[in-house]
Amino acid sequence: xxxxxxxxGLIGLGAAVLSVSLAVVPAFSASAAxxxxxxxxxxxxxxxxIDGSGFAAGTVKGWNDSVLADPQASDPTFSNSFAVPxxxxxxxxxxxxxxxxxxxxxxxxxxxxxxxxxxxxxPNLMPSANTNAGLGTPSGSGAVANAGGDYSLGIxxxxxSNQVIEADxxxxxxxANANAxxxxxxxxxxxxxTPKPNFASYSATSGASAVVGATAVQFAATAANANKxxxxxxxxxxxxxxxxxxxxxxxxxxxxITGLAVGxxxxxxxxxxxxxxxxxxxxxxxxxxxxxxxxATTNPSTQVTIPTPASGVTTVTVPAGAANANKxxxxxxxxxxxxxxxxxxxxxxxxxxxVSSLAPGVQHTVALTDPNSGAYVAWGTFTLTSPxxxxxxxxxxxxxxxKFALEGLASSINLTPAAAVSRxxxxxAVPLGQIKVTDDRDSLLGWTLKADASDFTSGTNTISxxxxxxxxxxxxxxxxxxVLGTAQVAGAxxxxxxxxxxxxxxxxxxxxxxxLNADLTFKAPNNAVSGxxxxxxxxxxxxx
Amino acid sequence: MKLxxxxxxxxxxxxxxxxxxxxxxxxxDPVSDGYSIVGSDTLQDAVAALANGTTITGTSVKVSGAGxxxxxxxxxxxxxxxxxxxxxxxxxGPVFDRPNGxxxxxSALLASNGGTAYxxxxxxxxxxSYGTGSVNVSGQVDLARSSSVSGTAGTLLTYVPFGQDAIGxxxxxxxxxxxxxxxxxxxxxxxxxKAQLTAIYSAxxxxxxxxxxxxxxYTLTPVGLQSSSGTWTxxxxxxxxSTLGSAVDTRSNTAPExxxxxxxxxxxxxxxxxxxxxxxxxxxxxxxxxxxMSGVSVGSIDGNVPFTGTAPSxxxxxxxxxxxxxxxxxxIVVPTAKITSGNGLFDQGLYNLTDSTSTSSLTYWGASGxxxxxxxxxxxxxxxxxxxxxxxRNG
Numbered sequence: 001x002x003x004x005x006x007x008x009g010l011i012g013l014g015a016a017v018l019s020v021s022l023a024v025v026p027a028f029s030a031s032a033a034x035x036x037x038x039x040x041x042x043x044x045x046x047x048x049x050i051d052g053s054g055f056a057a058g059t060v061k062g063w064n065d066s067v068l069a070d071p072q073a074s075d076p077t078f079s080n081s082f083a084v085p086x087x088x089x090x091x092x093x094x095x096x097x098x099x100x101x102x103x104x105x106x107x108x109x110x111x112x113x114x115x116x117x118x119x120x121x122x123p124n125l126m127p128s129a130n131t132n133a134g135l136g137t138p139s140g141s142g143a144v145a146n147a148g149g150d151y152s153l154g155i156x157x158x159x160x161s162n163q164v165i166e167a168d169x170x171x172x173x174x175x176a177n178a179n180a181x182x183x184x185x186x187x188x189x190x191x192x193x194t195p196k197p198n199f200a201s202y203s204a205t206s207g208a209s210a211v212v213g214a215t216a217v218q219f220a221a222t223a224a225n226a227n228k229x230x231x232x233x234x235x236x237x238x239x240x241x242x243x244x245x246x247x248x249x250x251x252x253x254x255x256x257i258t259g260l261a262v263g264x265x266x267x268x269x270x271x272x273x274x275x276x277x278x279x280x281x282x283x284x285x286x287x288x289x290x291x292x293x294x295x296a297t298t299n300p301s302t303q304v305t306i307p308t309p310a311s312g313v314t315t316v317t318v319p320a321g322a323a324n325a326n327k328x329x330x331x332x333x334x335x336x337x338x339x340x341x342x343x344x345x346x347x348x349x350x351x352x353x354x355v356s357s358l359a360p361g362v363q364h365t366v367a368l369t370d371p372n373s374g375a376y377v378a379w380g381t382f383t384l385t386s387p388x389x390x391x392x393x394x395x396x397x398x399x400x401x402x403k404f405a406l407e408g409l410a411s412s413i414n415l416t417p418a419a420a421v422s423r424x425x426x427x428x429a430v431p432l433g434q435i436k437v438t439d440d441r442d443s444l445l446g447w448t449l450k451a452d453a454s455d456f457t458s459g460t461n462t463i464s465x466x467x468x469x470x471x472x473x474x475x476x477x478x479x480x481x482x483v484l485g486t487a488q489v490a491g492a493x494x495x496x497x498x499x500x501x502x503x504x505x506x507x508x509x510x511x512x513x514x515x516l517n518a519d520l521t522f523k524a525p526n527n528a529v530s531g532x533x534x535x536x537x538x539x540x541x542x543x544x
Numbered sequence: 545m546k547l548x549x550x551x552x553x554x555x556x557x558x559x560x561x562x563x564x565x566x567x568x569x570x571x572x573d574p575v576s577d578g579y580s581i582v583g584s585d586t587l588q589d590a591v592a593a594l595a596n597g598t599t600i601t602g603t604s605v606k607v608s609g610a611g612x613x614x615x616x617x618x619x620x621x622x623x624x625x626x627x628x629x630x631x632x633x634x635x636x637g638p639v640f641d642r643p644n645g646x647x648x649x650x651s652a653l654l655a656s657n658g659g660t661a662y663x664x665x666x667x668x669x670x671x672x673s674y675g676t677g678s679v680n681v682s683g684q685v686d687l688a689r690s691s692s693v694s695g696t697a698g699t700l701l702t703y704v705p706f707g708q709d710a711i712g713x714x715x716x717x718x719x720x721x722x723x724x725x726x727x728x729x730x731x732x733x734x735x736x737x738k739a740q741l742t743a744i745y746s747a748x749x750x751x752x753x754x755x756x757x758x759x760x761x762y763t764l765t766p767v768g769l770q771s772s773s774g775t776w777t778x779x780x781x782x783x784x785x786s787t788l789g790s791a792v793d794t795r796s797n798t799a800p801e802x803x804x805x806x807x808x809x810x811x812x813x814x815x816x817x818x819x820x821x822x823x824x825x826x827x828x829x830x831x832x833x834x835x836x837m838s839g840v841s842v843g844s845i846d847g848n849v850p851f852t853g854t855a856p857s858x859x860x861x862x863x864x865x866x867x868x869x870x871x872x873x874x875x876i877v878v879p880t881a882k883i884t885s886g887n888g889l890f891d892q893g894l895y896n897l898t899d900s901t902s903t904s905s906l907t908y909w910g911a912s913g914x915x916x917x918x919x920x921x922x923x924x925x926x927x928x929x930x931x932x933x934x935x936x937r938n939g
């Protein structure tokens with residue numbers, strides 16, 4: 001009684017395991033006629049004895065059909081065998097109730113196989129070939145065919161005590177037929193173990209990292225994985241991204257991996273393992289920016305001499321050496337760490353770095369770093385020479401016509417009448433001088449006063465025209481219908497100015513005209529070289 | 545309770561093992577709950593291997609018919625020259641003469657099914673008697689092995705090709721003495737022409753029979769096979785001998801086929817006897833259960849060697865096997881009604897065992913290259929793809 005109860009308990013447990021398997025592989029169970037096999041020592045696939053191809057799930061076989069058992073999904077060379085476990089003295093084919101595969105006395109039927117020491121190659125599982133009736137119910141292959149239902153079909157290794165020491169089988173479902181020869185059956189097809197790691201188990205591995213650089217990824221998988229070959233899996237990917245050979249420190253460098261970005265979670269697994277054996281869980285990180293500037297004590301080997309830039313020059317040349325020719329590096333500057341983007345060296349290994357954003361008059365440190373590792377490649381120090389003063393004049397060309405005219409524009413305007421402006425400073429407003437717009441045409445089409453300017457030049461030095469601010473105003477005369485344009489701010493002005501002032505259709509200025517003026521300002525850029533700069537401001541009166 | 549169950553199980557298993565062992569050891573006088581096959585010596589080793597289960601190809605191959613095992617009785621008791629005796633094939637069945645060749649196998653098959661006249665339906669009187677004492681063998685024989693197609697036209701029996709064999713001859717050279725030159729005799733006997741074989745088996749005196757050995761100091765004794773042998777009748781047909789020469793040592797028509805031990809040449813004597821090349825290859829390759837070919841060689845005919853390679857990897861020579869002179873297709877014989885769907889006598893198991901499209905039938909020779917097929921086993925036993933096709937006869 002006690003043992004009977006215990007047996008029932010076991011059966012209940014088996015059923016629970018079944019339901020778990022179903023949940024894990026819902027896609028499979030949806031297409032299969034038979035629930036996934038539970039308890040087989042090895043997966044058992046059924047393959048054709050014509051060409052070794054695997055029979056697909058749902059294939060309906062006859063009771064007298066030859067089907068070969070194979071530990072692999074297909075076997076075109078007819079060479080996959082089931083290894084003979086130690087202690088085996090006999091091997092048989094069998095049909096048993098599910099869960100009773102290892103209980104010989106519960107078998108429904110069985111057949112003989114030869115115990116070939118090299119492995120049991122392609123045993124034929126034709127159900128009717130189990131010509132010996134077992135003691136299970138129903139007894140005999142034919143009786144199973146008559147009764148139908150769920151069974152296991154496979155091979156079993158027995159020891160000298162006639163006990164099963166290994167059973168390799170597949171679940172089958174038999175469609176009953178009173179004529180056993182007409183009975184049919186379907187079978188389970190094992191789901192191959194997937195090499196894909198389960199990111200639900202993600203747990204960052206201490207000391208492991210993957211640094212995503214510009215052109216390469218640096219892996220550190222810890223010394224525990226030294227000299228291993230590992231597959232790289234990105235979270236969500238259906239296939240491995242790469243295979244790495246880790247060095248004696250567990251490190252490897254790999255060229256860029258598509259889809260791997262900073263923040264991507266990834267797993268390193270034993271190469272080819274299925275199911276995946278995870279060696280390290282890693283979240284990819286960016287190449288760290290340097291914090292403290294290199295100096296002659298900490299980084300003597302990469303220190304180079306940067307030629308002092310000429311006064312007003314806003315670039316420096318970092319000689320990284322021929323070994324670093326034609327390479328792209330990240331650029332950082334100090335005192336406070338500042339990224340200056342990336343730079344590519346020329347054929348001599350010289351990098352020209354734009355340092356216009358750095359203040360003049362103080363010493364800076366600039367360094368080229370490896371874009372993948374962040375390591376210093378070359379660094380040095382320099383000081384920008386500060387420009388001191390500047391002045392400028394504006395020259396304007398004037399157009400005019402009879403009834404429709406623009407008159408009175410000064411030929412020359414000095415924007416710095418009192419003193420030169422310092423770099424970075426803005427001049428006080430200087431009036432353009434009164435100009436007169438006359439539109440006494442009959443048609444009253446309306447007009448637009450436009451402005452344009454050229455860049456300021458001084459010898460070969462240039463200051464952008466955006467430095468010229470202009471703010472129009474009405475002085476006197478007929479102002480009906482006249483609308484002034486938006487003032488342009490020095491240092492951020494945009495030329496040409498489409499509308500400095502305008503009048504809509506239906507408005508005129510009479511013969512007396514309208515006097516306009518504008519305040520001009522000039523902002524000297526931070527990097528301006530001293531000198532007297534000249535630009536030309538052009539006003540154009542156009543009819544609408 | 546528990547103890548009783550184990551006891552019952554052990555008993556059942558013991559019975560089953562005995563039944564399984566039945567087919568492997570003919571001397572144990574087993575019986576078969578399944579199907580029985582008797583007849584030709586030529587196929588007996590290959591058929592016995594398929595019936596009993598063999599791993600000669602590296603995988604387990606064992607035929608069965610719709611859930612019933614097949615048991616094969618040899619033409620001769622294994623290892624016993626001239627051992628015929630009697631057999632019992634089915635539980636509670638009669639003991640009857642062991643069918644010792646193709647013809648005897650077919651006769652036993654016909655008798656088991658009521659005889660030709662009964663099977664054809666022209667008479668209601670079954671003739672189940674077979675062999676010595678006219679034993680009633682009704683239902684005792686299900687299939688027959690045959691190395692030839694008999695001549696009686698009709699449809700009662702169907703001959704399904706089993707494989708391709710070839711007829712040849714083997715020889716053994718006796719010890720040289722005096723003027724005898726063994727090397728010269730061997731050189732002369734190991735390559736004959738069809739015409740020379742015809743002359744040898746037509747010779748009425750030793751001088752004529754020994755003409756091919758002229759100058760070697762040796763005499764040649766042609767030996768005949770037991771009269772039920774398909775190999776013997778086929779050989780005589782192929783060399784065109786209808787009246788056996790008196791120089792032939794007939795051994796009282798009892799010499800078993802494919803047994804090298806029947807050649808017992810004396811001093812300065814060479815003996816030759818026809819044989820199945822497939823059987824020889826099977827013995828030399830170690831596929832057969834016994835190798836009787838020590839000291840025996842096989843000759844080439846008309847310049848064609850019957851096989852190539854060296855044992856245990858002898859390979860049949862297709863040119864020789866498929867030649868109209870020496871090749872022959874060997875068959876499994878089954879009552880036609882029993883493999884005819886819809887016939888009242890239809891037997892699914894016999895149909896399956898002789899279904900040439902099934903990789904697990906006795907007669908498969910299809911495209912599969914799998915070692916699990918019966919074809920792969922038959923190749924190991926020296927058979928090739930049959931050139932003959934399924935044929936019906938009455939006997």
